[in-house]
Amino acid sequence: MPNITPCLWFDREAEDAAKLYVSLFPNSKITKVSRYPEGLPGDRAGQVLTVEFELDGKTFTGLNGGPQFPHSEAISFQIYVKDQAELDHYWDGLIAGRGEESRCGWLKDRFGVSWQVVPEKLAAWMTNPQTAGRVSAAFMPMKRLDLAVLEKAAAG
Structure with missing residues (x-):
């Protein structure tokens, strides 16, 4: 490739x-x-x-290249993190200087580039029928994700 x-x-x-x-x-x-x-x-x-x-x-x-093509949420970069400290490091660094928080772990940095800062475990939780609904319900109202809350939701 x-x-x-x-x-x-x-x-x-x-x-x-x-x-x-x-x-x-x-x-x-x-x-x-x-x-x-x-x-x-x-x-x-x-x-x-x-x-x-x-x-x-x-x-x-x-x-x-000029102002013709601004960034949009149609393209984002995912950062998979191990723990809350790592999540907070990327979130705080990318949001600094007029970045914008969005929902469900998404943000835009001050340049307009979209990022998703999410736990490594999210894919496993979301593909497991036993945990997907609980985890989704927990993260939907969040901006910055709270891993302790998500882990508790996954555990039931």
């Missing part, structure tokens, strides 16, 4: 977004920055065009 790299379209914030993301995820780094060349229409010569970065070994590209 060929390598697939998500490309995130920004207006002018790709480098700032990459810096935030690499600060939150372990084993992460910015690997390359390219700049708009001289001679193109517009006012972007010398400004950041693309930022290549890795989040825990997974490659991403940030592209400063």
